[in-house]
Amino acid sequence: MSKHTLFDKVWDLHKVSSLPGGSDQVFIGLHLIHEVTSPQAFGALKDKNLKVKFPNRTVATVDHIVPTDNQSRPFKDNLAEQMIETLEKNCLQHKIRFFNIGSGNQGIVHVVAPELGLTQPGMTIACGDSHTSTHGAFGSIAFGIGTSQVRDVLATQTIAMNKLKVRQIWCENKLSHGVYAKDLVLHIINQLGVKAGVGFAYEFAGPAINELSMEERMTICNMSIEGGARCGYINPDEKTFSYIKNKLCAPKNEDWDKALLWWKSLKSDENSIFDDLIKLDASKVEPTVTWGITPGQSVGINQQIPFLEKLSPNDQFVAKEAYEYMGFKPGQSIKNTPVDVCFIGSCTNGRISDLRVAAKVLKDKKVSKTVKAFVVPGSEKVAAEAKQEGLDKIFKESGFQWREPGCSMCLAMNSDKLIGNQVSASSSNRNFKGRQGSPTGRTLLMSPAMVAAAAINGKVSDVRKFINK
Amino acid sequence: MKSEFIPPIGKILQISGKCISLIGNDIDTDRIIPARFLKCVNFDALGKSVFEDDRKNLKGRHPLDLEENKNGSILIVNSNFGCGSSREHAPQALMRWGIKAMIGESFAEIFYSNCIAIGIPCFTLPKKSIQDMQKYIENKSLFLEIDLKNSLAKSKDLNFILEIKESSRKMFLSGEWDATATLLENVKLVERKYKELTYIKFGDEF
Known part of the structure; x- marks a missing residue:
């Protein structure tokens, strides 16, 4: 305990x-x-x-x-x-x-x-x-x-x-x-x-x-x-x-x-006891993209969609379902997967810093003609701040639609929805079957910067190629 | 969808019914009730829309659409059932379809507590037992009598000792799963806590 x-x-x-x-x-x-x-x-x-x-x-x-x-x-x-x-x-x-x-x-x-x-x-x-x-x-x-x-x-x-x-x-x-x-x-x-x-x-x-x-x-x-x-x-x-x-x-x-x-005084004490402890190395993390139908099914941008036998027996059942639903093959690279819709927003990544990072990638670039891209600020305050900084202009000039605040296509309770089996690059939090409003729609979760990169190229891309150190 | 919906009330000691096997891990609440059905100000109409997209996709072959499951009321599920959104609409839709209890390998946290709060006991069994049960249902029909007092499920051929959180089991036996009344009993303690908490002293109004 x-x-x-x-x-x-x-x-x-x-x-x-x-x-x-x-x-x-x-x-x-x-x-x-x-x-x-x-x-x-x-x-x-x-x-x-x-x-x-x-x-x-x-x-x-x-x-x-x-x-x-x-x-x-x-x-x-x-x-x-x-x-x-x-x-x-x-x-x-x-x-x-x-x-x-x-x-x-x-x-x-x-x-x-x-x-x-x-x-x-x-x-x-x-x-x-x-x-x-x-x-x-x-x-x-x-x-x-x-x-x-x-x-x-x-x-x-x-x-x-x-x-x-x-x-x-x-x-x-x-x-x-x-x-x-x-x-x-x-x-x-x-x-x-x-x-x-x-x-x-x-x-x-x-x-x-x-x-x-x-x-x-x-x-x-x-x-x-x-x-x-x-x-x-x-x-x-x-x-x-x-x-x-x-x-x-x-x-x-x-x-x-x-x-x-x-x-x-609230911080966990030096001598805190935890029920469990996990350690991981953050420096090893790559830009990460989901390929499946649960948020756990993700790979680094330079990795391939895993083969069934590489997964634990417990994960194989959902993996099979995911290959079929997403139309992906095991061993396929996630990079260069074509996307139809790019969505920046949600309670996960719809804040001012998210918009800044995406705008930096998009500045002086154009969204691919094959992509519908839109940005939904997380709040009226975020929208106002973004406008003050001129971020809305950068988004619009690149080809992104600039929208009013709300949850929008994270869960598609309004009219922002995928159509048919469109693929979205999304800065939201869930890639469940049908989550983004179409029963056959497909969601690839990633960071807002990665969504911006996908929007420019019309396909999943490594955002590190777009930003200077 | 059953003819008339009567919500559970008071002590829940026994549940008996026909089992429906619903195979799959990580079945999320968006699948149980897609978000478009959340546009409502009450839960009344949700029963018919439960698993709408999965059912459409399977064209009558979804377990909830099979003729033999029409009167089923105990859902047999696998791992992490009900993950994702906290929408109570999910267990409400299942309940209004006719589900009275669930037995699974594991349940997602918020879904589980929503089920308890509306009077649907969720029991767990090891993976192997669930799979055996689901295999059995493929060929024969399984009618279970669940006794909450002893966490026991009995059928003609099979008996199971079910697992359930002790606090949940007690709540069903006492009727306190419908928590509001119990919580209200401690209103004096709540008022004292309100006065004690440091941050509330910073200002009554946000």
Whole structure:
């Protein structure tokens, strides 16, 4: 059993009681809601005649269903309009702070909360979305919940949950030039597998992690769930504190000093005990691309799609399914695979630093004529910042479409979808069958820089050829 | 899709039904219920859309479309079932189709807790036992009576000791899987915790 880790400290601080069945009742410090997984929870409150216990601890935005081309209301899609109206009504009725379209702070919930300084070290954070693990980048314990648990948080500000074990993933050395956080996390998932994290919180640590910016750390923690871990976190440090400082909802004045002192005490102790420990060498990671139908099925850009016999017996079943669905042959090189659509965005890689990196690759270049490329900023703030820096112009001049913020083609709940068996190069997080809106659509996950390179060449390419040291 | 849906309520002590074998590892919640069906403000209509794309693709040969499985209610699955998105729409769709319990090699974390929260027990068995069970179902029909008190599944020919997290088993036996009421009992402790937590003192309003 883990001891003295940040996870243990935060869990113990938030534990309200031990429940009769043996699970814990845990206080949720920050509850984030959006339009897809909350309406049924509010409905259940109404059915049970319950109120929202602490409306000041819940914050809402709208992201999954918003169109990214024309956001004028009512939305063209009636169902989408009904969902945003329901959220507006629920927030108004229960006095929940809502960052709506046009507020300047709307966007993907996991992009917005850190930007506002809502996400802070030592908090427990829950949201009806599996990528809530993103917020762990700040040393909070953050995890996705289902709608019934959204109901429980609204009604009681707590949930029933079994304490997780803690696995430390120690990343030695540092990433080489042209290799990004996305490549590292895809590599980690490939090495450990997509279900290794079940029952665990992942602590990402080591020199390679320390080196990363806050936005890169968010990319790492974001995809913990793709490795099976409901929660992933990084111990807070000076980078964490300076990111939060002066944000809208950050502690101010004397509270800031107190917060800082407290945050510094949360780090996993030197003598922490972990349930498991994994070490890997970050300097060996190459630009990484998925070839299959789970985020664990990836290879380095210079590697080949693995032969069946090279895989462990447990992985062979899904690999066979993947070859067939993707139309790839074992031994085939991933490099030069033609792509039809290029998508930059999502809670994994839709932040300002992601847009900067992609724009740098695209500057003075043109997107291949065979490719449809579009960029969806993670939030209104990201979009505004990008415009201020002239990134939108670089994207547009290269041939990328510049869109409004939202989740967009990460999960294709709006009109941004693949058609037929199109192949997408995508900076998002899931390459599941049908994930990007077409039941036969195919997704290759990669870093935003690699998506930009693929857009220029019309095929999977090594971005290191495009950037100078 | 069964005629009328009645959600589970209170103590869940026993579940009996016909088993349906659904073979495959890492079956994600996007496959169980594709995102386009998430455009809804209640779960009522989800049952008919469960596994929509897989079923269309298999043109009537999907396990959920086979005539002999029409009244099945126990799903036999493999490893990491329900991985991916936290959408409760996935177990809700399965439940509304008619699934009352699942037995598998392993389940993804959030999917598992969603199942518990809506009253679908998920049991595990070693890989070999699941595969034996799925092979058996290929030729014969398997009707199981699951007793949660003893974690025992009985049929005409086979008996299994099922594994389930002790906390989940207890919640089904006591009815506390529907957690809201239990959590509300500790409202005083919750209010105290709210007052104690360092960061809440930094400001009541974000």
